[in-house]
Amino acid sequence: MIARNETIFKWSLYAGATLLCLLFQGGLLQRLEFWGVIPFLYPLLAAIPATFEGPLAGTIFSLILGLLCDLLLPGPIPCLYTLVFPLAGLGAGLLAQSWLPAGFLCSSVSAVLAFALTDGFHCLLLWMLGKAAWQAGALLTLREFCVTYPLVFPLTLLYRSVYLRTRKDD
Amino acid sequence: MKNFLKQHGLWVLFAAAVLSVALAVMSVLSANSSPFANLAGAVVAPFRAGYTAVATWFNDLQNYYKDTTDLQAENAALKQELAKMEEEIRLAKADREENKLLKELLDLTKQRRDLTDFEAAMITEHEVTNWTSSLTLNKGTSLGIEVGDCVIDACGNLVGVIHKAGTNWSTVLTLVDTDTSLGAQVFRTKDLGVAQGDFSLMRKTRLRLDYLPADCALLPGDVVVTSGLNGHYPSGLVIGSVEEVQVDDAGATAYAILEPETDLDALTEVFVVKSFEIVT
Numbered sequence: 390m391i392a393r394n395e396t397i398f399k400w401s402l403y404a405g406a407t408l409l410c411l412l413f414q415g416g417l418l419q420r421l422e423f424w425g426v427i428p429f430l431y432p433l434l435a436a437i438p439a440t441f442e443g444p445l446a447g448t449i450f451s452l453i454l455g456l457l458c459d460l461l462l463p464g465p466i467p468c469l470y471t472l473v474f475p476l477a478g479l480g481a482g483l484l485a486q487s488w489l490p491a492g493f494l495c496s497s498v499s500a501v502l503a504f505a506l507t508d509g510f511h512c513l514l515l516w517m518l519g520k521a522a523w524q525a526g527a528l529l530t531l532r533e534f535c536v537t538y539p540l541v542f543p544l545t546l547l548y549r550s551v552y553l554r555t556r557k558d559d
Numbered sequence: 560m561k562n563f564l565k566q567h568g569l570w571v572l573f574a575a576a577v578l579s580v581a582l583a584v585m586s587v588l589s590a591n592s593s594p595f596a597n598l599a600g601a602v603v604a605p606f607r608a609g610y611t612a613v614a615t616w617f618n619d620l621q622n623y624y625k626d627t628t629d630l631q632a633e634n635a636a637l638k639q640e641l642a643k644m645e646e647e648i649r650l651a652k653a654d655r656e657e658n659k660l661l662k663e664l665l666d667l668t669k670q671r672r673d674l675t676d677f678e679a680a681m682i683t684e685h686e687v688t689n690w691t692s693s694l695t696l697n698k699g700t701s702l703g704i705e706v707g708d709c710v711i712d713a714c715g716n717l718v719g720v721i722h723k724a725g726t727n728w729s730t731v732l733t734l735v736d737t738d739t740s741l742g743a744q745v746f747r748t749k750d751l752g753v754a755q756g757d758f759s760l761m762r763k764t765r766l767r768l769d770y771l772p773a774d775c776a777l778l779p780g781d782v783v784v785t786s787g788l789n790g791h792y793p794s795g796l797v798i799g800s801v802e803e804v805q806v807d808d809a810g811a812t813a814y815a816i817l818e819p820e821t822d823l824d825a826l827t828e829v830f831v832v833k834s835f836e837i838v839t
Contacts, residue, residue, distance in 0.1 A: 415687075419684070419686075419687055425762060426689045427686065427688075427689060429688065429689060461687075462687055462688055462691075463687065463688070463691045463693045463722055463723065463730055463732065464688075464691065465690075465691075465737070465738060508690075511690050515758055518737075520737055520757065520758060522759045524759070525758050525759040526758065529689055529690070532689075533689050
């Protein structure tokens with residue numbers, strides 16, 4: 390019973406932190422444009438919590454985030470983020486479990502992976518729809534990543550504080 | 560004291576009488592005040608001046624307090640009046656904006672009699688991802704907006720098509736989005752083609768007019784409008800103008816790069832075409 394309450398508390402904190410980030414994206418970042426693109430937090434939100442919580446929990450968290458994104462964001466297919474974000478979460482979780490301990494470096498590598506997957510899937514879809522734009526897609530991915538990358542640090546701090554807070558309670 | 564008055568009372572009375580007479584005589588003889596009166600006045604004068612100064616200061620203080628209180632009350636009343644007037648200005652501004660919008664709508668209705676039912680909507684959000692070109696509107700299905708409805712600006716230029724619609728919101732995919740595809744016609748040459756978004760051009764706010772005959776005689780600046788051939792969209796809505804014409808790799812068909820007529824970045828309000836008559 391106590392363990393279940395602690396689990397609920399932990400994921401409520403993760404959900405609260407993510408909600409805060411979504412508000413930040415919708416309220417501020419979406420209205421800013423750097424280097425011709427808007428900073429895009431969502432792939433980071435799918436990857437960074439998974440580096441702290443491992444592949445299974447991270448994948449489930451990313452799946453829920455993907456569903457939410459598909460409900461909120463327009464896309465070429467209705468389930469784009471639901472398909473891609475669990476992969477990003479799984480990748481980030483496995484990375485943190487096997488190669489790099491969770492932290493800034495791990496978050497940075499996970500962010501690269503998450504952007505490569507999300508934007509790569511976008512490019513793949515365009516190609517499948519007969520509107521291939523690999524070069525423009527790659528350039529946009531690069532710009533989007535560069536503009537969003539500085540936010541990896543505050544996000545890692547945020548999720549690490551949630552992780553440490555809930556781990557202390559375990 | 561009693562004994563003193565009994566023994567010397569008469570002498571005291573006498574001395575007082577002599578002094579009084581002397582003072583009376585001196586005052587009659589003197590042109591100014593008597594020396595005793597002068598002495599008394601001179602001694603009292605500084606005290607009198609001090610008393611007057613204190614009285615003046617107190618009076619000033621009282622007046623200052625009264626003035627301050629009056630000014631504070633007046634200031635509060637003026638502030639209230641100012642707030643009321645500012646509120647009125649704000650309302651007037653909102654009314655003026657609404658008036659402008661309604662005038663534009665009236666003009667549009669006069670110009671385009673085939674567009675039978677409009678819904679004016681405000682744009683609440685521009686692009687939300689870097690991979691789409693979309694707008695979010697503040698009106699939705701509760702006002703009859705449906706997926707697939709055309710969205711135009713105040714001048715009747717095409718903005719995009721409703722992609723998703725909720726109760727009080729809807730999302731528009733603009734002309735330049737990769738998912739947008741419309742039957743189009745070059746106004747001057749009557750050449751038909753398909754206007755569609757291209758990802759490489761999307762960030763430059765341009766789109767393509769595909770499937771043109773290879774020998775088409777398009778010129779930069781030619782206006783391209785919706786053809787309305789499939790009946791999904793009204794005909795004659797201005798899409799944009801030709802920027803350049805290119806022949807595809809196979810050489811069989813040509814395509815043009817179009818610059819949208821509407822300024823997508825500057826838009827704040829649009830009109831959703833809920834129904835229209837097909838013009839043949």
